[in-house]
Amino acid sequence: MTTTPVRSLSPVLDTGRTTVAPALRDAVRTHLGPEMSRIAEYHFGWADAAGRPTGSWGGKMVRPTLALLSARAAGGTAEDGLPAALAMELVHNFSLLHDDIMDGDxxxxxxxTAWTVFGEPNAILAGDAMVTAATSVLLAAPAPGARAATVSLMAATQRMIDGQTADVAFEQRDDVTLAECVRMAGDKTGALLGCSCALGAELVGAEAGLVEHLSAFGEHIGLAFQLVDDLIGIWGDQDRAGKRIGADLRARKKSLPVVAALNSPGTEELRALYLGPEPLTETAVRHVADLVERAGGRDWAEREAAHRLTAAQEALAAARIPEDVRDAFLEVAGFVVGRRL
Structure with a gap:
């Protein structure tokens, strides 16, 4: 077996991965059954398609790390928050398995991707198995808030599904409003991050006010992340972004900067190009990006991202938590958004 070095992300995230990784492997093997475990282990990067260990690790473990911090914020230990961390990572990867199929990645x-190796039906079932495993792990936790935390996780998961549903529906609509798009991004991206920041605290029995502040912090960070991701997808540096710039424009996605621009006055040329039936050439993609910027889509998204970061800071400042935990939350948030808070 060749061991692939695990890239350091940040001190807090590195500690989170070290804490969660062994328990996540155990949870997958215990709750998913042999065939679904094989697909999950491949998806996580632990094994190749034949089930042979790779010695590598694929995930950043952002959401489980936030869940561990959440338990500490409420006076518990990271170990107390481990069931919440496992549940968050399982639900997150359920969404990734299904997203890859939906997007054809x-x-x-x-x-x-797992669906290209094991087939779409098996990859769908593996994602389903992860959701049930997440529920089982959380309900079985010997903690006062196990049931309440499970209800919150399922509510956040439903919001994420609602957001994805809206995102798909937007592809067929020419009249998407900015308010609808912000709500979609809040559900699709913000719901799970908000849940991650609060789930450990709820699991250990924290008071409602603390849970609400932590959840608000995560939701604002989730929206800031989506805004920055949308900006990078149009105007970013391809080498630094790690993805093809302009892909969302080629697919005519209703991303936040685009919808902000489409709802501005005097954008007839943009609407004709972006909402028309003809495929966009590379020249047209660059022109669309310029039109979106001229219509104010870029400025609006940058201002809104800054506003969400400020709102996140304010929500965290209102939470009465230890300073080292507050600093750790901000470190992870800075990694997620790609800038220092």
Whole structure:
């Protein structure tokens, strides 16, 4: 077996991965059954398609790390928050398995996606198995808030699904409002990040006010992340972004900067190009990006991202938590958004 070095992300995230990784492997093997475990282990990067260990690790473990911090914020230990961390990572990867199928993505983390290796039905079932495993792990936790935390996780998961549903529906609509788009991004991206920041605290029985502040912090960070991601997708540096710039424009996605621009006055040319039936050439993609910027889409998204970061800071400042935990939350948030808070 060749061991691939695990890239350091940040001190807090590195500690989170070290804490969660062994328990996540155990949870997958315990709750998913042999066939679904094999697909999950491939998806996580632990094994190749034949089930042979790779010695590598694919995930950043952002959401489980936030869940561990959440438990500490409420006076518990990281170990107390471990069931919440496992549940968050399982639900997150359920969404990734299904997203890859929905988007037709053939690679993830530098290798073939699970559905291209094991087939769509098996990959769908593996995602389903992860959701049930997440529920089982959380309900079985010997903690006062196990049931309440499970209800919150399922509510956040439903919001994420609602957001994805809206995102798909937007592809067929020419009249998407900015308010609808912000709500979609809040559900699709913000719901799970908000849940991650609060789930450990709820699991250990924290008071409602603390849970609300932590959840608000995560939701604002989630929206800031989506805004920055949308900006990078149109105007970013391809080498630094790690993805093809302009892909969302080629697919005519209703991303936040685009919808902000489409709802501005005097954008007839943009609407004709972006909402028309003809495929966009590379020249047209660059022109669309310029039109979106001229219509104010870029400025609006940058201002809104800054506003969400400020709102996140304010929500965290209102939470009465230890300073080292507050600093750790901000470190992870800075990694997620790609800038220092």
């Amino acid at each position: 053939e690679t993830r983390r530098g290798r073939a």
